[in-house]
Amino acid sequence: MAIKTENFILNIGPQHPSTHGVFRLRIVLDGEVITDLEPVFGYLHRGIEKLAEGRTYLQDIPFTDRLDYLGSMTNNHAYVMAVEKLAGITVPERAEYIRVILDELQRIASHLAGLGFFLNDLGALQTPLLYMFREREKIVELFDMCSGQRLNYNYYRFGGFVQDLPEEFLPALKILLDTLPGFIDEYEQLISTNEIVLIRTKGVGVLKRDLAINSSAAGPVLRASGINWDIRRNDPYSIYNRFEFDIPIAKNGDTYDRYMIRILEMRQSVRILRQAVKDLPEGEIMGKAPKLLKPPAGEVYSRIEGPKGELGFYLVSDGTDKPYRWRVRPPCLLNLSALKDMVVGWKVADLMAIFGSIDIVMGEVDR
Amino acid sequence: MTAVLDYPQLKAALSKELPGIEIQADGSFLLVSPEDMHKVCERLTSLPSIQMDYLTNLTAADYSEYIEIIFHLNSITHNTSATVKTRLTDKKNPKMASVVDIWRGAELQEREIYDLFGVFFENHIGLKRIFLWEGFEGYPLRKDFVNGH
Numbered sequence: 455m456a457i458k459t460e461n462f463i464l465n466i467g468p469q470h471p472s473t474h475g476v477f478r479l480r481i482v483l484d485g486e487v488i489t490d491l492e493p494v495f496g497y498l499h500r501g502i503e504k505l506a507e508g509r510t511y512l513q514d515i516p517f518t519d520r521l522d523y524l525g526s527m528t529n530n531h532a533y534v535m536a537v538e539k540l541a542g543i544t545v546p547e548r549a550e551y552i553r554v555i556l557d558e559l560q561r562i563a564s565h566l567a568g569l570g571f572f573l574n575d576l577g578a579l580q581t582p583l584l585y586m587f588r589e590r591e592k593i594v595e596l597f598d599m600c601s602g603q604r605l606n607y608n609y610y611r612f613g614g615f616v617q618d619l620p621e622e623f624l625p626a627l628k629i630l631l632d633t634l635p636g637f638i639d640e641y642e643q644l645i646s647t648n649e650i651v652l653i654r655t656k657g658v659g660v661l662k663r664d665l666a667i668n669s670s671a672a673g674p675v676l677r678a679s680g681i682n683w684d685i686r687r688n689d690p691y692s693i694y695n696r697f698e699f700d701i702p703i704a705k706n707g708d709t710y711d712r713y714m715i716r717i718l719e720m721r722q723s724v725r726i727l728r729q730a731v732k733d734l735p736e737g738e739i740m741g742k743a744p745k746l747l748k749p750p751a752g753e754v755y756s757r758i759e760g761p762k763g764e765l766g767f768y769l770v771s772d773g774t775d776k777p778y779r780w781r782v783r784p785p786c787l788l789n790l791s792a793l794k795d796m797v798v799g800w801k802v803a804d805l806m807a808i809f810g811s812i813d814i815v816m817g818e819v820d821r
Numbered sequence: 822m823t824a825v826l827d828y829p830q831l832k833a834a835l836s837k838e839l840p841g842i843e844i845q846a847d848g849s850f851l852l853v854s855p856e857d858m859h860k861v862c863e864r865l866t867s868l869p870s871i872q873m874d875y876l877t878n879l880t881a882a883d884y885s886e887y888i889e890i891i892f893h894l895n896s897i898t899h900n901t902s903a904t905v906k907t908r909l910t911d912k913k914n915p916k917m918a919s920v921v922d923i924w925r926g927a928e929l930q931e932r933e934i935y936d937l938f939g940v941f942f943e944n945h946i947g948l949k950r951i952f953l954w955e956g957f958e959g960y961p962l963r964k965d966f967v968n969g970h
Contacts, residue, residue: 496952503937504961508968667897670876670926683875683897689823755878755893755904766878768891783878783893791926820952 461489464802468497474571475816479805486801491794495787498820506780511537511612511747514780519606521782522818524567527560527597528760530610535691536756536767537612541749546738549614550693554730555627556597556609557692557758558723562634563593564761565674565716568813572713573645575810576654582645589637592630599623613741627731634724642717655710659796659808662707669792672785673763674715675812679707685759692758696733697726712811748775762786762813782821786814823895826871826903834871838864850891850904858890858907859918865894865905866923872896873903876924879931881938883964888915888938909940916941919948937962 467478476497482490502521506514518529531553538545545553570586594604599620601609609616645651661671666679676683684701686694702718704711751773757766763785770779789812797805828846835844839860845852853861865873878893887908894903909915919942920927931942932951939960942948949955959966 496950496954499952501961504966504968665925667874668925670924681897688900689902757877764877766893768878768880768893770882779882781878781880781882783880787929788926791929 459484466805468494471574474810474814475819477814477816477819479809481797481802481805483802486803488797488800488802488805491797491805493790493793495820498816500821502821503780503782507777510775511749511777514777515610516606516608518782519608520817521784521821522564522760522762522765522786522815523605524815525560525564525761525765526605526607527556527609528564528758528765530607531557531692532756532758532760532765533767534610534612535758536754536769537747537749539756540752540754540769540771541612541743541747543613543743544741545614546741547735548737549739549741551730551734552615552619552739553610553692554694554697555727555734556600558727558730559593559596559627561723561761562720563590564813565720566590566593568761569641569645569713569716572807572810572813573651575806576651578650585641585644589634592626596623596626596630599626611740611743612747613743614739618739624731624734627727631724631727631731635721638717638720638724646714646717651713652710654804654807655713655811656708657706658709658804659800659811660706660708661792661796665792665795666707669795670788671763671792672788673759673761674712674719675763675789677702678704678711678715680705685757685764689757691756694726697729699726709807709811712813716813746775748773753779757783760785762815762818763789782818784818784821786816786818790814790819823900823902826901828903831871831903834868835861835864838868850906853905853907855890855907855909855917858905859920859923861905862892862920862923865903871901871903872898873901874898876920876926876930877902879920879927879934881934881940881962883938883962885964886910888912888940890917890934890940892920914941915939916943918943919945921946936960939963 462483464481468476478494480492481488502517518533519526521529566586570583573582598604601607661679663679666676699722702715749771753770755768757764766783768781769777772778796808828851832844832846842857843854873894873896875895875897877895880891882889887910890907892905934940936950
């Protein structure tokens with residue numbers, strides 16, 4: 455006689471250490487195996503897109519800090535670049551170099567935090583996280599030097615920066631660049647060949663190549679599935695076409711690949727940083743931009759390769775000092791499109807490993 | 822550099838495939854009628870010379886006469902991009918066919934447009950509010966929705 459069984463519905467979150475913020479996953483279980491999943495969003499929805507429409511272009515920069523708050527510098531960059539495109543503002547050479555330096559530092563900081571929390575989710579409680587945060591702290595200190603903030607920097611302005619880099623910035627950055635590759639080696643030594651990590655991540659939560667493209671996945675998630683797509687290379691912005699770097703690609707699209715891509719990307723960021731620091735010119739850091747900006751009527755879609763993927767801004771101007779429409783293309787939200795396909799068939803314990811490897815920040819998912 | 826497709830050429834290619842549909846090629850985007858949108862999107866992905874396989878961004882904007890739905894498309898195969906728009910003039914009851922069956926990436930973005938603009942997407946796999954709760958009155962990103970500030 456067959457035993458009668460019943461599916462079990464389990465709520466994970468909204469308050470759960472592994473959901474990286476206030477996020478709810480409603481999963482249907484057959485024993486321990488996940489048969490269905492529904493993500494529930496909105497617990498951190500602040501209506502930023504609506505609020506931005508009521509403020510001037512300049513007043514909207516702090517909103518971008520509060521999207522993906524582990525990548526504030528890149529968010530600033532994406533937004534000011536869109537407005538500069540809309541208003542036709544040119545950026546001086548030195549400012550472009552500083553932008554590349556800060557973006558790549560932010561990428562490393564974001565990946566470090568992402569990897570730390572990912573390992574936390576795998577069950578390696580706190581220790582790897584603190585190893586990652588040891589290096590992230592140095593980057594945060596660098597950002598603190600130039601912007602006076604540790605988290606929401608609000609440092610970019612239309613045409614350049616609010617102020618030049620302080621003189622202690624570059625010496626500290628050079629020390630960091632000398633030591634960082636050694637620390638990445640250390641992470642690899644501790645994690646990449648760790649037997650528990652390998653068993654829990656290799657072949658787990660595969661995102662197939664076609665589905666990755668079709669579900670608008672971006673950034674490390676897309677590249678881990680074997681797609682050579684990086685905005686820095688495919689649609690170059692700022693001065694990225696002047697630097698030599700590789701785009702790391704993996705082929706399996708599993709959890710391990712998503713981890714590995716981030717390690718490899720950090721190494722490439724160090725490479726870009728070294729070139730940018732070497733070539734950093736003297737000069738102005740602020741282009742000519744009016745105090746009260748009124749871009750001509752029109753629209754623009756502008757994007758950068760943020761740490762989590764393609765971060766775009768779609769702005770519509772009606773000629774006034776406030777944007778008519780202010781839209782963020784959120785990589786964190788879109789990377790969750792295929793979450794269901796990645797976790798169905800895996801056990802509850804794997805869910806957190808898969809979910810952690812996508813690396814999302816709720817501030818950007820819910821906006 | 823991602824090349825932007827030439828819109829008059831794109832219009833010609835689509836008109837050949839789908840005779841009788843209304844397309845306007847503006848300098849910076851392709852304007853399609855809402856009824857034809859699904860067919861056009863299908864061809865945009867399937868025609869080998871166009872192959873817009875990646876839906877980069879799907880959003881809407883509220884204007885006084887219509888609600889505009891904006892598709893920012895990319896072809897990862899050819900490294901090209903295109904912007905396709907459609908305008909929903911019935912602002913009381915705006916609706917169009919969902920494109921989730923073409924791009925899975927549209928699922929959450931369509932839910933977002935439904936939530937914040939009140940546009941109904943037919944044949945969507947699970948259309949419901951994404952950020953706000955069911956029972957919330959009004960659509961915040963419409964211009965007639967008054968902010969608390």
